[in-house]
Amino acid sequence: xxxxxxxxxxxxxxxxxxxxxxxxxxxxxxxxxxxxxxxxxxxxxxxxxxxxxxxxxxxxxxxxxxxxxxxxxxxxxxxxxxxxxxxxxxxxxxxxxxxxxxxxxxxxxxxxxxxxxxxxxxxxxxxxxxxxxxxxxxxxxxxxxxxxxxxxxxxxxxxxxxxxxxxxxxxxxxxxxxxxxxxxxxxxxxxxxxxxxxxxxxxxxxxxxxxxxxxxxxxxxxxxxxxxxxxxxxxxxxxxxxxxxxxxxxxxxxxxxxxxxxxxxxxxxxxxxxxxxxxxxxxxxxxxxxxxxxxxxxxxxxxxxxxxxxxxxxxxxxxxxxxxxxxxxxxxxxxxxxxxxxxxxxxxxxxxxxxxxxxxxxxxxxxxxxxxxxxxxxxxxxxxxxxxxxxxxxxxxxxxxxxxxxxxxxxxxxxxxxxxxxxxxxxxxxxxxxxxxxxx
Amino acid sequence: xxxxxxxxxxxxxxxxxxxxxxxxxxxxxxxxxxxxxxxxxxxxxxxxxxxxxxxxxxxxxxxxxxxxxxxxxxxxxxxxxxxxxxxxxxxxxxxxxxxxxxxxxxxxxxxxxxxxxxxxxxxxxxxxxxxxxxxxxxxxxxxxxxxxxxxxxxxxxxxxxxxxxxxxxxxxxxxxxxxxxxxxxxxxxxxxxxxxxxxxxxxxxxxxxxxxxxxxxxxxxxxxxxxxxxxxxxxxxxxxxxxxx
Ligand SMILES: Nc1ncnc2c1ncn2[C@@H]1O[C@H](COP(=O)(O)OP(=O)(O)OP(=O)(O)O)[C@@H](O)[C@H]1O
Ligand SMILES: [Mg+2]
Numbered sequence: 302x303x304x305x306x307x308x309x310x311x312x313x314x315x316x317x318x319x320x321x322x323x324x325x326x327x328x329x330x331x332x333x334x335x336x337x338x339x340x341x342x343x344x345x346x347x348x349x350x351x352x353x354x355x356x357x358x359x360x361x362x363x364x365x366x367x368x369x370x371x372x373x374x375x376x377x378x379x380x381x382x383x384x385x386x387x388x389x390x391x392x393x394x395x396x397x398x399x400x401x402x403x404x405x406x407x408x409x410x411x412x413x414x415x416x417x418x419x420x421x422x423x424x425x426x427x428x429x430x431x432x433x434x435x436x437x438x439x440x441x442x443x444x445x446x447x448x449x450x451x452x453x454x455x456x457x458x459x460x461x462x463x464x465x466x467x468x469x470x471x472x473x474x475x476x477x478x479x480x481x482x483x484x485x486x487x488x489x490x491x492x493x494x495x496x497x498x499x500x501x502x503x504x505x506x507x508x509x510x511x512x513x514x515x516x517x518x519x520x521x522x523x524x525x526x527x528x529x530x531x532x533x534x535x536x537x538x539x540x541x542x543x544x545x546x547x548x549x550x551x552x553x554x555x556x557x558x559x560x561x562x563x564x565x566x567x568x569x570x571x572x573x574x575x576x577x578x579x580x581x582x583x584x585x586x587x588x589x590x591x592x593x594x595x596x597x598x599x600x601x602x603x604x605x606x607x608x609x610x611x612x613x614x615x616x617x618x619x620x621x622x623x624x625x626x627x628x629x630x631x632x633x634x635x636x637x638x639x640x641x642x643x644x645x646x647x648x649x650x651x652x653x654x655x656x657x658x659x660x661x662x663x664x665x666x667x668x669x670x671x672x673x674x675x676x677x678x679x680x681x682x683x684x685x686x687x688x689x690x691x692x693x694x695x696x697x698x699x700x701x702x703x704x705x706x707x708x709x710x711x712x713x714x715x716x717x718x719x720x721x722x723x724x725x726x727x728x729x730x731x732x733x734x735x736x737x738x739x740x741x
Numbered sequence: 742x743x744x745x746x747x748x749x750x751x752x753x754x755x756x757x758x759x760x761x762x763x764x765x766x767x768x769x770x771x772x773x774x775x776x777x778x779x780x781x782x783x784x785x786x787x788x789x790x791x792x793x794x795x796x797x798x799x800x801x802x803x804x805x806x807x808x809x810x811x812x813x814x815x816x817x818x819x820x821x822x823x824x825x826x827x828x829x830x831x832x833x834x835x836x837x838x839x840x841x842x843x844x845x846x847x848x849x850x851x852x853x854x855x856x857x858x859x860x861x862x863x864x865x866x867x868x869x870x871x872x873x874x875x876x877x878x879x880x881x882x883x884x885x886x887x888x889x890x891x892x893x894x895x896x897x898x899x900x901x902x903x904x905x906x907x908x909x910x911x912x913x914x915x916x917x918x919x920x921x922x923x924x925x926x927x928x929x930x931x932x933x934x935x936x937x938x939x940x941x942x943x944x945x946x947x948x949x950x951x952x953x954x955x956x957x958x959x960x961x962x963x964x965x966x967x968x969x970x971x972x973x974x975x976x977x978x979x980x981x982x983x984x985x986x
Contacts, residue, residue, distance in 0.1 A: 692789045692814075692816075694903070699842070
C-alpha cells in the first residue's frame with residue numbers, strides 16, 4: 302500500500318483512540334487537516350516549493366505509522382545526545398512515546414510538559430484553543446498530515462515576566478525497534494510578555510533503521526519576550542526529517558531560530574516567521590555541513606507586516622561529495638511595514654565536483670521606506686588562502702578545515718549558550734575532519 | 742642551504758622561469774631585483790611549493806635535499822618561509838591561533854611536542870615587541886582589514902615566530918612607511934644568524950641600506966641576467982634595467 306493510502310486508512314482508528322479530547326476544537330482541526338492531506342497528498346517535484354527536493358525515495362518505505370511499543374533506554378547510552386554539561390529541563394520521546402524516565406518537566410511557575418497532557422486536561426483548554434494550529438500553514442499538505450495525526454510533542458507555556466532559568470531540551474529518539482518508522486511530533490510553545498526561554502531540539506535515531514520524522518512546531522512570542530531556539534540536526538544517514546516551524550511574534554519580541562544541519566538523509570526545514578507588531582526582531586541562522594548523498598533544504602519565510610521591524614537571516618552551507626543543498630529564502634515586506642530592516646545572506650561552498658546547491662532568494666517588497674539587502678554566494682575554497690596557510694606549515698587537511706571553520710564562524714557566533722557553542726564547534730570540527738589544535 | 746639548478750617553471754603552458762641558477766649559503770643575504778613581471782614572485786612561490794606551477798626542468802635543493810616531491814607544508818616544516826607580496830586575509834582565525842597552529846604543526850612534523858602554552862605566550866610577547874606590534878592586534882582575524890603596512894609587519898612577525906632556515910621576503914618593503922621599514926629591517930637583522938639565510942625580493946635600493954645583501958641578482962624574463970655585490974643595486978637604481986636586456 303502506498304504511504305498515503307495507509308495513512309488515510311488509519312486515520313479513523315487514530316481518531317477513535319485519541320477521542321478523549323473531543324470537547325476542544327482539536328477534533329475538528331484534525332478532521333479538516335486530514336481532508337486537506339487526503340485531497341492533496343504528499344508534495345511532488347511539480348510543486349514549485351519542492352522543485353529540488355524529491356520525497357519519492359523516502360515515501361516508498363512501509364512505515365509503521367502508530368508505534369505503540371514503549372521502549373526504555375538507559376540514560377548512559379544516550380547521554381551524549383543531551384547537552385549534559387549544564388542543568389536543563391528535558392522533554393524526551395522514544396519512538397514517539399513520552400519517556401518520563403529520561404525527562405525532567407515542570408509545572409512550577411510554568412508548564413514544560415507534554416502536548417498529549419495539555420490536550421486532555423481542561424485547565425489547558427484556553428491556551429490550546431487560542432493557539433493550537435493557528436499559525437501552522439493550512440496550505441501545506443505535509444503540515445496538514447502532521448496536524449491530522451497530532452497528539453504528542455512538547456507543550457511549553459511560560460506565563461508573563463518569567464525567565465526560565467535553564468534551557469529546555471526536546472529530544473526525540475527512535476530506537477530501531479520498528480524496521481521503518483514514521484514520527485509526527487507536534488510542539489506548541491507559548492511565551493508570555495517579558496519572558497525569556499531557550500530551547501534546544503534534536504531528533505536522534507539510535508539505529509540504522511529507516512525513520513521519517515514530520516514535525517510541526519508552533520511558537521508564539523508575546524510582547525517583549527525573547528526566545529532562542531536551536532535545532533540540532535545531526536542524525537543517522539537512514540533518518541529523514543521534515544521540520545515545519547512557525548513563529549508568531551508580537552511587538553518588541555526577539556526570536557532567533559538556529560538550525561545546525563550536519564546529518565541525516567534528507568532534511569527539509571520550513572521555517573516561517575510572522576511579525577504581528579512593531580519593533581520586532583527575527584533572526585534566522587543556519588549552518589549546513591553535509592556529504593555523501595545527503596540533502597538539506599532550507600525554506601524560510603519572513604513576513605514583515607508592521608513598521609520598524611528587523612529580520613536577520615544568515616545561512617551557510619558546506620557541501621562535500623554528492624550532497625545537495627537547497628536554500629529558498631522568502632522575505633515579504635508588506636505595504637504598511639515602513640522602516641523595515643531586512644537582511645538576508647546565503648553563502649555556500651561546494652567542496653567536491655558532485656555537490657550541488659540551489660539557492661533562491663526571494664524578496665517581495667511593497668513598502669518604499671525600507672532597508673533590505675540580500676546576498677548569495679557559491680564558491681570553492683580560496684586556493685590562495687590554502688597555499689598561504691600551507692606555506693606556514695599547516696597541512697592541507699587542517700588548512701581546509703580552518704578555512705571552512707572560518708567560513709561558518711559568523712553563524713556560530715550567535716549561539717547564546719556557551720556549552721552549546723562549544724558542542725557545535727566540536728561537531729563542526731569533527732564534520733570537517735580536523736583537529737584544530739586550539740580551543741575555538 | 743639553497744641550491745637552484747637550471748629551474749624552469751610554467752603555468753598553463755606559459756613559460757615563466759627559464760633556467761634559473763642560484764646558490765644561497767647559510768649566513769648569507771641575497772637580493773633579487775628585476776622589472777615587473779620578470780618572475781620574482783613566481784620563483785618565490787615555486788620554492789615554497791605552490792602546486793599551480795609546473796616545474797618542467799631543473800631542481801631545487803634545500804640542504805642537499807630535493808624539494809620536488811614535497812608539499813608546501815613539508816617545505817615549511819623543513820624551514821622554508823615565504824613572506825607574501827600580497828598576504829591573504831583569513832577571516833575568523835586570529836593571528837594568535839594561526840601562528841600557534843603553524844608552530845605546533847611544524848613541531849609535530851619534526852617529532853617535537855607542542856610548545857607549552859606558557860612558552861608560546863612568552864614567545865609571542867617577545868616577538869611582538871621586537872616588531873613593535875600592539876598585542877590587541879594579535880587577537881584580530883589574520884590580515885583582515887589590516888593596512889598594507891600592517892600586513893607586511895605581520896608577515897615578519899610570523900617569520901620571527903617560526904624561525905625559518907630560509908626566508909624569502911617578497912617585496913616586504915613595499916607598503917611600509919619609513920619608520921615601519923626600519924622596525925621590520927631591524928627585526929630581520931636580529932633574526933639573522935650564521936645558520937639561516939634570507940632572500941630579499943625588492944624594487945628599491947632603500948631596503949638594502951638596512952638589510953645589507955651579500956649578493957644582488959637581476960631577474961629578467963625568467964632568467965638571472967646579472968649578479969653582483971651590493972653595489973649592483975645602486976647601479977640599477979641609477980641606470981634602470983634597460984642596459985641589461
Ligand atoms: N597564475 C598565473 N597565470 C598566468 N600568468 C601568470 C600567473 N602567475 C604569474 N603569471 C605571469 O608570470 C609572469 C611573472 O609574474 P611574477 O608575479 O612572478 O612577476 P614579478 O617579477 O613578481 O613582478 P612584480 O615585480 O610586479 O611583483 C607575469 O607575466 C605574470 O603575468
Ligand atoms: Mg612579485
